[in-house]
Amino acid sequence: MKRIYSSAHLYGRYISVILRSTMQYKFSFFLMVTGRFILAFNGFLGILFLFSGFSTIREYTYGDILLCFSVIQMSFAFAECIGSGLKALSGMIRRGEFDRILLRPRSPILQVLGTKFELGRLGPMITSVLTLIIGILKSQAEWNFGKALVLAAMIAGGTVLFLALFILGASFCFFSIEDGGILNILTYGAKEHGKYPVDIYGKRFLQVCTYIIPYAMIQYYPLQYLLGKTEHWQYGLYPLASIVFLAVCYLIWLLGLKNYKSCGN
Amino acid sequence: MIVMDNVCKSYKVAKRNAGLKEACKALFHRETEEIQALKDVSFQIADGEMVGYIGPNGAGKSSTIKILSGILTPDRGTCSIDGRIPWKNRVEHVKQIGVVFGQRSQLWWDIPVVDSFELIKEIYSITTPAYKDSLEELTSLLQLEEILKTPTRQLSLGQRMRCEIAASLLHRPRLLFLDEPTIGLDAVSKLAVRDFIKKMNTEHGTTVLLTTHDMQDIEAIADRVILIGRGKVLLDGTLQDMKQLVKQENMEKKAEEGKNFKENEYIQADKYVEENANGEDKERFDNLDQVVAKLYRQLDIL
Numbered sequence: 001m002k003r004i005y006s007s008a009h010l011y012g013r014y015i016s017v018i019l020r021s022t023m024q025y026k027f028s029f030f031l032m033v034t035g036r037f038i039l040a041f042n043g044f045l046g047i048l049f050l051f052s053g054f055s056t057i058r059e060y061t062y063g064d065i066l067l068c069f070s071v072i073q074m075s076f077a078f079a080e081c082i083g084s085g086l087k088a089l090s091g092m093i094r095r096g097e098f099d100r101i102l103l104r105p106r107s108p109i110l111q112v113l114g115t116k117f118e119l120g121r122l123g124p125m126i127t128s129v130l131t132l133i134i135g136i137l138k139s140q141a142e143w144n145f146g147k148a149l150v151l152a153a154m155i156a157g158g159t160v161l162f163l164a165l166f167i168l169g170a171s172f173c174f175f176s177i178e179d180g181g182i183l184n185i186l187t188y189g190a191k192e193h194g195k196y197p198v199d200i201y202g203k204r205f206l207q208v209c210t211y212i213i214p215y216a217m218i219q220y221y222p223l224q225y226l227l228g229k230t231e232h233w234q235y236g237l238y239p240l241a242s243i244v245f246l247a248v249c250y251l252i253w254l255l256g257l258k259n260y261k262s263c264g265n
Numbered sequence: 266m267i268v269m270d271n272v273c274k275s276y277k278v279a280k281r282n283a284g285l286k287e288a289c290k291a292l293f294h295r296e297t298e299e300i301q302a303l304k305d306v307s308f309q310i311a312d313g314e315m316v317g318y319i320g321p322n323g324a325g326k327s328s329t330i331k332i333l334s335g336i337l338t339p340d341r342g343t344c345s346i347d348g349r350i351p352w353k354n355r356v357e358h359v360k361q362i363g364v365v366f367g368q369r370s371q372l373w374w375d376i377p378v379v380d381s382f383e384l385i386k387e388i389y390s391i392t393t394p395a396y397k398d399s400l401e402e403l404t405s406l407l408q409l410e411e412i413l414k415t416p417t418r419q420l421s422l423g424q425r426m427r428c429e430i431a432a433s434l435l436h437r438p439r440l441l442f443l444d445e446p447t448i449g450l451d452a453v454s455k456l457a458v459r460d461f462i463k464k465m466n467t468e469h470g471t472t473v474l475l476t477t478h479d480m481q482d483i484e485a486i487a488d489r490v491i492l493i494g495r496g497k498v499l500l501d502g503t504l505q506d507m508k509q510l511v512k513q514e515n516m517e518k519k520a521e522e523g524k525n526f527k528e529n530e531y532i533q534a535d536k537y538v539e540e541n542a543n544g545e546d547k548e549r550f551d552n553l554d555q556v557v558a559k560l561y562r563q564l565d566i567l
Contacts, residue, residue: 006390009387010387010388013383013384013387014384017373017376017380017384020375020376020380021373021374021375021376024375096366096369097369099331099336099366099369100366100369100371102335102336102355102359103334103335103336103359103362103364104359104388104389105355105356105357105359105360105388105389105390106356106388111388261336261337261338261352262337262338
């Protein structure tokens, strides 16, 4: 418990240092916020235009899709804001900066996360909040307290899931000095496909997203529950599976770390 | 107490010829070559010793430092530092050591130095009174008062190196590894760094292991020199021992050359005269760089 507290405290200090540094590069911060905002807003426009031609897609209404879209956008923005240090890991290893991390008596992953905290990544948040509101109002869901909790769990679970994917991608850096191309397929792919409930891509795809990269757990299944499309109330608990996935990815990370130590860089 | 016992370490290095075609080939089939960075390296360093660790580029100096500091796991052999195995008890181990890499910074680039120090205090969980003590001492010894509030990126190399060294010592490690701490520094900064290291050793009994290419560093700091080449320890003794080794081999070589002189008059004659014309050995042995260069050549470890 004391360890967790001290880690959280240290993480807070890292963030404070990073924020103080980014204040010195205001223009770059502004650019990133704008860029990310436009990118996310484009996604929203795409959905808007799509629904000017159709009224439903596989029985999902405009509001349902926006709900799903906003959950994914929001969790991805949170995860990217916290986890951008992981994306920079391959560069750190190549430049030898990772050695310094191993020289300090703290968990390496905490220190890697502590190297970057990009508030600018929260640019899509503007779009996400907007679409979330429209989604909540216009979807087929009949809201109650439990469903609101499930919605929050979807966003939190999504953040955990994307963070886990970043960790997984970063772990590849320990085995090969090549950049994490695979990482991008996983994360950006999940983010792009995740705009829509994954079952619209077909059953096979749903299976992949359930058992392999489990983002159906934070998106498709709980959404079914929210929209009242299923009898299974358990679907509302599925976002918790993201924690299991995080644990698996963390184990792979530890394995990678061991490999790094035995072969250097 | 540091004990290295028959430590071996090899790396796999990808190998391919130049050219796009070769690069494409390497995509599918990668040829690797094994490079032995360390071959049966053994030595012991007692508490409070100051040891210079020298050798040409690529001799295995950095690998040794990395193993000693727990960043790398050796293939074979054992290493124990005050009873700890560095790569097994990493967290416990790194609390007791300080490492300075001359070519890399450990300070946060955009924030004032003192903010970096505070973060390090947090990382090492240094108590506030202990931190204040260390900071005060390091500030006065390394003359940091004026630069503490400057962001790292605005410091000169000499100023930055002084801060780097202070940053590595805030948690009062018993062991200090310095990897080329004076590289690129001007004369004044070099002297300041050397003096400081000696002071830490006399006042706190800090054990120092120093790698450098600057032989004056060694002369000023180290009582003992370990020479490594092609992954092997070739000499472990004092500077005097090192000079002796060069002298000896020099004599033997000259004797041999003297013999050749008769056989191959044309080529050897000039060389022989030149060698002797340089005056007696004494002068040459005052220039440590020449001694070391000669030694490297003699031992064929370049």
